[in-house]
Amino acid sequence: MCGSSHDAFLRLMNEQTQNKPAQTEFDLDTIRHSCAHLMAQAVKDLFPETQVTIGPVIEDGFYYDFYRETPFVPEDLKKIEKRMKEIAKKGLDIQRQEMPRDEAVKFFKDLGEDFKVEIIESIDQGDAISAYTQGDFTDLCRGPHVDNTKRLKAFKLLSTSAAYWRGDERNPVLQRIYGTAWRTKDELKEYLDRLEEAKRRDHRKLGKELDLFSMSEDVGPGLILWHPKGSRIRYIVEEFWRQEHYKNGYELVYTPHTAKSDLWQTSGHFDFYKENMFAPMDVENKEYILKPMNCPFHIQIYKSHLRSYRDLPLRWAELGTVYRYERSGVMHGLLRVRGFTQDDAHLFCARNQIEAEIERVLGFVLYILRSFGFDQYKVFLSTRPDKSVGSDDDWTTATDALQKALDKSGLDYEEDPGEGVFYGPKIDIKIKDSLGRFWQVSTIQVDFNLPHRFEMSYVAEDGKHHQPIMIHRALMGSIERFFGCLIEHYAGAFPLWLAPVQVILLPITDNQNAYAEEVAAKLEEKGIRVEKDLRNEKIGFKIREAQLAKTPYMLVLGDKEVQSGQVAVRKRRSQDTHTLSLDDFLKQLKHEIDTKAIDVL
The missing domain is CATH 3.30.930.10 (Bira Bifunctional Protein; Domain 2)
Known part of the structure; x- marks a missing residue:
């Protein structure tokens, strides 16, 4: 916001700056909401043509929606975050003011902030119109905020996405920037580490x-x-x-998967849930709709x-x-x-x-x-x-x-x-x-x-x-x-009772393949889900492949196991191998399956 506009704003508003004693502790929501404003200020500094809309606190962070022609790219986020740190270090006091509705509308209209004007006009008559000012930036907001930008020491911008104004696809498309903020840099690091672990566990990545x-x-x-x-x-x-x-x-x-539209009209879904239902299809001059719910069908069974x-x-x-x-x-x-x-x-x-x-x-x-x-x-x-x-x-x-x-x-x-x-x-x-x-x-x-x-x-x-x-x-x-x-x-490492493959057999050489087939048959007979890796590969390679597949148990079979009629058992997260009789191994499996033993990675 330019200096002259800012001065005019301060003259228009009732001077109601809060003169409360400086606080030393702020709750996370207050810190995060203040960071959303800090981000908006940085965006306006770097991209003055951008309009600001809303910036709420969400779980573990915040976001702010902006209206601009060009979407933000990762390089933009780096620039914005750098500018946020510069503003924070300036130690700008953050002050709350209130103003009459008409003056607030005029002020934000003069700035070209059309979305802020729409927000003000949607506020009930008689409610206070409040804003927060830090340096040469003022934003419409109910608050609360921290008292000074230097309180904001641990934040990170994370990602961007598109969003519709007020969540309505008929409205303009906005650019959303997500961020996180914490009290300390150590807390921020712990959270970012959790995010990295979450990426490693992403079900879309592991599913593939x-x-x-x-x-x-x-x-x-x-x-x-x-x-x-x-x-x-x-x-x-x-x-x-x-x-x-x-x-x-x-x-x-x-x-069934579909029913006549009359059923959904009786249930009320057609009136109250229509936008989430697929369009009707014509069947013999009757409208049918894919079911969004099962309830009406169960009611029809009741009424039979x-x-x-x-x-x-x-x-x-x-x-x-x-x-x-x-x-x-x-x-x-x-x-x-x-x-x-x-x-x-x-x-x-x-x-x-x-x-x-x-x-x-x-x-x-x-x-x-x-x-x-x-x-x-x-x-x-x-x-x-x-x-x-x-x-x-x-x-x-x-x-x-x-x-x-x-x-x-x-x-x-x-x-x-x-x-x-x-x-x-x-x-x-x-x-x-x-x-x-x-x-x-x-x-x-x-x-x-x-x-x-x-x-x-x-x-x-x-x-x-x-x-x-x-x-x-x-x-x-x-x-x-x-x-x-x-x-x-489970990071894809499902407990034994859920694992799609519970045991994989790994012969060291082709000489043990016949024994592997014999062991597999006995395990399958007991209902164990088994795979055999009979490829002509080194045993280390086979073990690594089984670990990547997150198979709970590997049975390494060499000449010693063939001669003794036993199996060398290795768990997916262990470097150790121990030898058991097949009967003892089956007892171990049965106990783990029956108790639904949990093995969280």
């Missing part, structure tokens, strides 16, 4: 290296091709899921018979593939796709059964997550929003049931007031991975809306028709997203 899955432009973005090894893991996950559902009193169902209170609760689960129109800018590997399989279930019960069912579901969720090695969570209880359906009694009964189940579980949880869905309260569970990141996976939602929309009923003990309560429930969220999480959690 380990030949697990791929995507093809010929097929279409956001649609996953599962390769044999990835499919093997998926099969293991799904079979475990199915077996445990039968053990826990569920029945499995299958439903007259139900009695004696039938309840009904627990129906489905690994149902759904299709959602995600915009190209938000898709990300397995984590955000257009076609995915939900580990979905819907429970239909009477009001007096809600508490017991929620408690049962929550225990099931925790069992499944712990089986895959996740035992640390963030849990949220989301309560009634301002706009909702259902009676006060329904909401109280459902919310109390969720809360009591959480209390009995011993889990720490946070209440998230007003963040339930319009049709009922919910529990959301985020799992913590080996890098300390949290992933949203499990959800338990109570629904009063769909039973009403579809006129569901059951005959109660009084002989009258009553409306059942519907519970939506997902344990893993989606198979694709959960698989991406597993890859990164």
Whole structure:
């Protein structure tokens, strides 16, 4: 901002500079928000034609969106970061001022900051218009900020991307710069080290290296091709899921991938979710739509018979593939796709059964997550929003049931007031991975809306028709997203029970190939997933290849092993080899598989 404009701004504004005592400690959000302004100032210094829009704090950092003709490139980020450090070292005081709305509009309009003008005009009448000034740069902001730029000592710009103004693809395309900021340089270094480790574990990178899955432009973005090894893991996950559902009193169902648009109009999806649904297709002069949800199908199964209170609760689960129109800018590997399989279930019960069912579901969720090695969570209880359906009694009964189940579980949880869905309260569970990141996976939602929309009923003990309560429930969220999480959690080195290949046989020379075939047959007979490397290569090369493939166990076979009828066992992360009988090795494998032993890299 030029000096004369800045002086005019200060004259226009009420002088309300905060004269608080200097602080020595600031929370991370304040530091990061101040760094977003520092970055905006550096951008305006280096690229004066750029317009600034918004710069919020996000998890572990911040970003700022800019409007300019030319996208930022990595070299630009280096220049911007260098300029940020120069400004920080100047020790510029950061001051807060307030001004009348009309004067604020005129000031930013004179600067050519059209987006700031739009923001001001969207602020409710009567709310204060505040801005923060550092040196010759002033930005519209509610704050708070640090008191001086010298407080900003540990920051790093990370990446750029495109974004739409206000998230609407009909609006101008902006250039977003992401950064991170911490209190100390040591904290910054620790975070950057974690980022490097996260890059090493990136499921897209490991998916290609380990030949697990791929995507093809010929097929279409956001649609996953599962390769044999990835499919093997998926099969293991799904079979475990199915077996445990039968053990826990569920029945499995299958439903179509598409349905007439009338079904989605009845459910409300067509009205409230249309922008995330694929366009209708014409079939014999009827509109059909790829399903974005499984719920209406399970309701149709329910309605295929007259139900009695004696039938309840009904627990129906489905690994149902759904299709959602995600915009190209938000898709990300397995984590955000257009076609995915939900580990979905819907429970239909009477009001007096809600508490017991929620408690049962929550225990099931925790069992499944712990089986895959996740035992640390963030849990949220989301309560009634301002706009909702259902009676006060329904909401109280459902919310109390969720809360009591959480209390009995011993889990720490946070209440998230007003963040339930319009049709009922919910529990959301985020799992913590080996890098300390949290992933949203499990959800338990109570629904009063769909039973009403579809006129569901059951005959109660009084002989009258009553409306059942519907519970939506997902344990893993989606198979694709959960698989991406597993890859990164284990860095592709899956625990033995999940590994696509559990044991690889490595003969030292061709002389041991026959013995390798014999050992392989015995392992396969016991259900062990085996590969044989019979190539005419040096044993060191074979071991290295097996380690790169992250195979849990290598059996090195030489003349000594052939003569003794034993195997030389080497684990993927060990340099040591120890000799066992094949029976003892099988006992070791069985114990590790049965206990689902976890081996996190």
